[in-house]
Every structure is written in structure tokens, then in C-alpha cells.
Amino acid sequence: MIYLDNAATTFPKPPQVLRAMTGVMERFGANPGRGGHRLALQAGRVVEACREAAAALLGTSPERIIFTRCCTESLNLAILGFVRPGDEVVCSHGEHNAVMRPLARLVAEQSVAVKVLQPGEDGVLSAETLRQALTPRTRLVVLCHASNVTGVVQPMADLGAVCREKGVPLLVDAAQSAGVLEVSLDALNADMVAAPGHKGLLGPHGTGLLALREGIAPAPLMVGGTGSMSESILQPDILPDRYESGTLNLPGIAGLLAGISHLRRHHREIVQREHALNERLRRQLGQLPGVMLLGDEHAPRVAVTSIVPRQGDAGALGDALDRSGVAVRAGLHCAPAIHAWLGTLQSGAVRFSPGMYTTEEEVDGVCALVERLTRHS
Numbered sequence: 001m002i003y004l005d006n007a008a009t010t011f012p013k014p015p016q017v018l019r020a021m022t023g024v025m026e027r028f029g030a031n032p033g034r035g036g037h038r039l040a041l042q043a044g045r046v047v048e049a050c051r052e053a054a055a056a057l058l059g060t061s062p063e064r065i066i067f068t069r070c071c072t073e074s075l076n077l078a079i080l081g082f083v084r085p086g087d088e089v090v091c092s093h094g095e096h097n098a099v100m101r102p103l104a105r106l107v108a109e110q111s112v113a114v115k116v117l118q119p120g121e122d123g124v125l126s127a128e129t130l131r132q133a134l135t136p137r138t139r140l141v142v143l144c145h146a147s148n149v150t151g152v153v154q155p156m157a158d159l160g161a162v163c164r165e166k167g168v169p170l171l172v173d174a175a176q177s178a179g180v181l182e183v184s185l186d187a188l189n190a191d192m193v194a195a196p197g198h199k200g201l202l203g204p205h206g207t208g209l210l211a212l213r214e215g216i217a218p219a220p221l222m223v224g225g226t227g228s229m230s231e232s233i234l235q236p237d238i239l240p241d242r243y244e245s246g247t248l249n250l251p252g253i254a255g256l257l258a259g260i261s262h263l264r265r266h267h268r269e270i271v272q273r274e275h276a277l278n279e280r281l282r283r284q285l286g287q288l289p290g291v292m293l294l295g296d297e298h299a300p301r302v303a304v305t306s307i308v309p310r311q312g313d314a315g316a317l318g319d320a321l322d323r324s325g326v327a328v329r330a331g332l333h334c335a336p337a338i339h340a341w342l343g344t345l346q347s348g349a350v351r352f353s354p355g356m357y358t359t360e361e362e363v364d365g366v367c368a369l370v371e372r373l374t375r376h377s
């Protein structure tokens, strides 16, 4: 099988990730932060090492890194925990349902108003559009850093500077950019950054991160046992305990630590490789008469390319690729607003996302296959 669905989750993971996961489970699979025996302490040290590695990446102090199950959970915590009844939230056309659905719930249940900003023709949101949208009622701006449909990257530092200027906190959805682009709070002028552990950071499923700037304190989504201040029935305020009730995903976090460590050593070559593979893919797919390539040619982008067959539907093309041994993602990619903006809400699209283990031969073979499958359309 040729795996071109790395935007959903990276696969395969570096072998060190698998080894780290089985290693902790074989040697000290105790409960981190629960109890003072040496196995629990050893497990706790792995968790703290991963927290430190993530803190260095996201530019905050380790206790302001919150472990979650996925980017969706990080975004839910940031949005549902921060926005209050009657507030206004500003987001963009590029948001994933991981943002749109929590916002829709706030609209329905807490009279929150949501403004969805539209980009220029190149898919890039301008600082001026954002500036004009902000009002004294705006409690939060939520923006997707890199689109999971077109790959287009938003000028987040500039957009964040507008939020700073207006005193409105910015939450960045770094699902497609963490591990690829600079995603520290300072570099993006952000107050919260949500990231999956299982995509560009090369960790396993069931891992996600939320980085909080000092002074930003959403309400926790879940309360319960934290292994600290057990005498109190109230959720502790200390960080990260306030947000991390229940047993942590030790094997996942050990794998994420190995993924981030691998990335630190090989970041430049991985990113260059994925970019070159994606450009190779785009070049070839862009020449096929039977398909339409999505996303502006000149906008900065991550390694994600989507096409729409000129005849037939995206789902059928995705199925045909699967039958021929190619894994892609067809449909709306949980991002209906950008498909509405692209005019592809009815057709959907087929997304190709190469990864660090994809080869040039695989890319060329897949493009030749797409050509055959769409030739008569």
C-alpha cells in the first residue's frame, strides 16, 4: 500500500517511537504522578521529559503544556473553556470541525456570536480583514495555521500581531503545521496553540498538546483525580494538574517524546523532503486534463495537495485509488467552510499528503494512476 494520508496521521512512525512505547510498557508501565514508588517516579520522568520537549517547541514553560488525546481535545479545551456566554468569536474559512462544532455549540447554547472571515483570492487571510472584524466584544480569535485541504499557510505572525494590538487572545490550530513550521507562541503572536502529537510531531495516536501563554487560564473540560491535593474536593489550580485529570497516556507520551526527539535531529531534511515530494505531486497532477488542482499556485503551503476530478466524484476516485493500493482521503476533510469557499462542497476533493517515508517513485506511480483513472472524464 502507498500511504499518502499523512495529513490524517503520519504513518509509519519512526522505529524509535514504537520502541519507546513498548519499552516503557515492558519496564515501568506504572501510573505517572500517582504514588511515590520508583516505577511511578520513572514513568513520571518520561512524562516530564516530553512536557519539556513540547515546551521548547511551543515556547512556553513546561507546566503550561497540557497533554490531551488529540488536537480536537486541545481545541475544545481552549474554546469551551475560554469563551463565555454572550461573547463574540472570530475565526476563518479554513477552520476544521474541531473548531466549528465547539463554536456551533456555543452559538446554540450560550448565545455566542461567531464571525467567519473570508480570505483573498489566493486563500490567504489579510491582517486588514481581521482588524476590521474585531470589536470590543471579541473574546477570542481562532485561526487554522495551515489548511488540511489546500495546504495554504496563513501569515499567522501578522494576524497574531493584529490580535495583540487589539488585546484579543489568539488560539492557533497547528494541526497541519506543528513539526513543519515554527509554532511557538511568540513566533505566532499567539496565546494558545493546539497541536496533535500524532501528525507532524511523529507521535502515536491518542496524543495531543495545548500550550498556554502565562495569564491564559481556560476552565478545565474535565475534573477529577490529579494525584495532587487529594484532601480537597475542588480541582487544584496548580498547573498542569488543573487540566490533566485521570491517568495519562504513558505509552503515547513516551512515543511522542521519541517522535519530537527524532524531529529535532532531522527537522530540516524531513520538511525539505516532504515539500519536494508535494511539489512533484502538484506539478504532475496539475498537468492532468481530467482533474482540477485546489489551492493557489503561489501561496506558501505545507505538504498537502487536493484535486477534484472534472467528471465523476471524489469519493469514487478515492475508492478506485484504494483498490489500486493507494491510501488517500476523499470527501470534505471535516472542513466544510473551506470547501464552500472553494466551490467544492458538492464534489468534495481527493487529498494526497506525502510523508517522510514517501518515495519519488511512489509519487510518480500514483500520478500515472490518477491520469489513467481520470483519462476518459
Ligand SMILES: Cc1ncc(COP(=O)(O)O)c(C=O)c1O
Binding pocket: 007, 008, 070, 071, 072, 073, 096, 098, 144, 146, 147, 148, 173, 175, 176, 196, 197, 208
Ligand atoms: C486543521 C485540523 N484541525 C484539527 C484537526 C483534528 O486533529 P485530531 O485528529 O488530532 O483531533 C485536524 C485533523 O486532521 C486538522 O487537519
